Every structure is written in structure tokens, then in C-alpha cells.
Amino acid sequence: xxxxxxxxxxxxxxxxxxxxxxxxxxxxxxxxxxxxxxxxxxxxxxxxxxxxxxxxxxxxxxxxxxxxxxxxxxxxxxxxxxxxxxxxxxxxxxxxxxxxxxxxxxxxxxxxxxxxxxxxxxxxxxxxxxxxxxxxxxxxxxxxxxxxxxxxxxxxxxxxxxxxxxxxxxxxxxxxxxxxxxxxxxxxxxxxxxxxxxxxxxxxxxxxxxxxxxxxxxxxxxxxxxxxxxxxxxxxxxxxxxxxxxxxxxxxxxxxxxxxxxxxxxxxxxxxxxxxxxx
Ligand code: NDP
Numbered sequence: 115x116x117x118x119x120x121x122x123x124x125x126x127x128x129x130x131x132x133x134x135x136x137x138x139x140x141x142x143x144x145x146x147x148x149x150x151x152x153x154x155x156x157x158x159x160x161x162x163x164x165x166x167x168x169x170x171x172x173x174x175x176x177x178x179x180x181x182x183x184x185x186x187x188x189x190x191x192x193x194x195x196x197x198x199x200x201x202x203x204x205x206x207x208x209x210x211x212x213x214x215x216x217x218x219x220x221x222x223x224x225x226x227x228x229x230x231x232x233x234x235x236x237x238x239x240x241x242x243x244x245x246x247x248x249x250x251x252x253x254x255x256x257x258x259x260x261x262x263x264x265x266x267x268x269x270x271x272x273x274x275x276x277x278x279x280x281x282x283x284x285x286x287x288x289x290x291x292x293x294x295x296x297x298x299x300x301x302x303x304x305x306x307x308x309x310x311x312x313x314x315x316x317x318x319x320x321x322x323x324x325x326x327x328x329x330x331x332x333x334x335x336x337x338x339x340x341x342x343x344x345x346x347x348x349x350x351x352x353x354x355x356x357x358x359x360x361x362x363x364x365x366x367x368x369x370x371x372x373x374x375x376x377x378x379x380x381x382x383x384x385x386x387x388x389x390x391x392x393x
Contacts, residue, residue, distance in 0.1 A: 133375040137162035140220045141372065142213055144168045144203050144260045145230030146194070149332035150280065153361035154227050154368045155194055156184055161369050163225060164195075166216050168209070168260070171200030203230045203256030213263035222271045225372045226264025228257040229280040233334050238295040246296045253300035254307070261311055265320060274319035278371050279308045281324040283387040289352065301326075305383050312381030321380035323371055328387025330359040353388035 141158045145151035146167025159165045184194055201212045217223050232252045234245050261277050268275035284294060285301030292298070308324035315322060329349045331339060335358075338345055350357045367384055370376050385391060 134369050134373045135162050136225070136369075136373060139163040139224035139372075140216070140222050141165045141225035141227065142168060142216060142223070142260070142264050143227040143229055144201075144209075144256065145280075146227075147196075149229075149334060150327065150330065150361050150364060151227070151229030152183070153364060154229055154278075156187065157365045157368045158225060158227075158372060159184060159194055160188065161373065163372075164220065166195050166197055168197050168201040168203065168212060169230070170202055203228075203260055204251045206255075206259045206262075209256075209259040210263045210266065213260075213267055217267035217270060222273060223264060223267035224273050224275050225278070226261060226268075226275065227278045227280065227368070227372075228260040230256050230260070231280060231282075231334070233294065233297045233337070235293045235297070235338075237293050241295055249296035249300055250303075253297065254303045257304055258307060261307070261322070265311070265315060268320050269318060272318075274377070275321070276372050276376070277308075277311065277315075277320065277322040278368065279304050279311075279322065279324045281305050281308070281326045281383065283326050283328045283385060283390050285324075285326060286383075286385075287391055291348065308383065309381045316380060321377070323376075323379060323381070324383045325364070325367060325371065326383055326385045326387065327364060328353060328359055328385075328390045330361055330363075332361065353390040355388040357388065359386065359388055 136158055141163045143151050143155040143165060146155035147169035155165045155167050197212045201208055203209055230252060232249060234249055236242065236245065257279050261279060264277060281304040282301040284298045285305045288294065288298050305324050308322050312322040329335060364386055367386055371384070
């Protein structure tokens, strides 16, 4: 109790903005080659972390896409690195080995973001078994393997790390226009995965939270929005702000969750959906 009293009154945090600094820290982002994962990788890099992006094997030349983007945006040196040849998150050994290699090289591990994800829609009663398996394999197994791999390195280096599992508002809400049974089910699983890991890893001071974005235009949603432009108004109308989000609107929450500014936050789901759930 005495310690709790001291903690609640003591000067725990540094200056507000210094508290967001990730200088000297090491982060891994799955699905960091594009979309929300890329934005999150860039956010960590901007805050000072050394970031490694794990992604599927790329076509020649593509592996430097994020690095170029960093230079374009901030006119400074590249801090993103790709794990050679790409890493398919559905391969547990590959993910563990790749992240262990990063640990060997950096001798620390602070942040893990599991952002790799896929979406495949089909009517539920006819949903093909192989597609269902594929969605689960990337969105559930892949998230667990990434969290395991990064968590193992946090445990190895005894870091009070932060794991951020990218779920979706689709993990807790849906609407009748979506035939996304596999996706929605997989995202629900991520919510409970984050809570389970948070309980288990809390004693080691490893925090685990899920982040649930609402609709944001990326290649994942482009598959719908580009082919059915009328969906834009429909989706935008589902939240009180009346629009889709932008990838950069997740930057603040990612920086917060990754940093020492959120040290008492674990086992939580942070919903960033333009208020979709409130409608
Ligand atoms: P994108 O399709 O733009 O990006 C997904 C990334 O994951 C790509 O870089 C892709 O690689 C990578 N990826 C896919 N499969 C694998 C795999 N097996 N191994 C490694 N990497 C893989 O999607 P978003 O950026 O929109 O989505 C990112 C996360 O955010 C997902 O988990 C998604 O479910 C979630 N989300 C997205 C929302 C949205 O509206 N966009 C809303 C809520 C949640 P490649 O480039 O090679 O295909």
C-alpha cells in the first residue's frame, strides 16, 4: 500500500513529450510493408526506435518501399529494416527464427506490433473451408506467432515491453452488409488473445493490448471500395464523424501504447473507429 501511495503521488513520468520517445528501443512490425502496418512502423521509427518490418517475400525492388517512404516523409535517414527475403507470419518457426535473429543483432527487444492481416468475404453458409483456414492462419495464428516471437525476446532481455495486437472493430461489431464471418471471427479471437497474453505476461512487466481500427482506406479495404464506390458513403455513414479514417490517425495511439506513457495499460482494447460502435 505504501508503494502504491508513493507511486500515485511521485514524479513517475518524465516531461510529457519526452515520455513518448522510443529512442534506443527496438521494434518489430508484422505486415509493415504497407497499409496500417507501414504507418505504425514509420511511427515507431519517427519516435526514435529501430524498427524491423516483417512481411511476405516481396518482388525485387519492393523491399525498400518503406525506407523510401520514410525519407520522403521526414527527409532523414532510413530506420526501417526488412528481414531478408520476407517472413510469412503463418510459419511459426520462420517468425521465431527471424525475430530471434533481430534479438541477436540488437541485444534487446521492446515493441511488437502484429499488423499482418487479410480479409476474404463470402456468404457464411457457403464459406469455403480453405479460405476460412487461410484467414484464421494469418489473422489468428500469425498474430500469436508474432507475439510469441517478440515476447520471447522481451523475456530474454528482461524488457518491460509492449505488444500491440491489431484486431478490428469487426471483432466486436458488424453489420448486415458484410459477409465477413472468417474475418470477424478471427478479430474476436485477437481481442481475447491480447487479454490472455496480458494476464500471463503481466508479472514480467510485458504489456499486451489490442488496437481495433474502424474503416480505413488501405489495400485491404480497396478491394471493396474500388469495385463498389457506393460503399464509401455507406461505410462513412456508419459512424458519427461520417467519414473513413486515415492510417495516420492511428499514429498517436500507437506511439502511446508503445511508449512509457501507457505503462499502466494492459489487457485493453483501444477502439479507433470514428465512433462506429456508438451508432
Ligand atoms: P493491407 O492489406 O494494406 O496490409 C496488410 C499487410 O499484411 C501487407 O503488408 C501484407 O503483405 C501483410 N501480410 C498479409 N499476409 C501476410 C503473411 N502471411 N505474412 C506476412 N505478412 C502478411 O491491410 P491493412 O493495412 O488495412 O491491415 C493491417 C491490419 O489492420 C490487418 O490486421 C487488418 O485486419 C487490420 N484492420 C484494417 C482495417 C482497415 O480498414 N484497413 C480496419 C480494422 C483492422 P503484402 O503487402 O505482401 O500483401
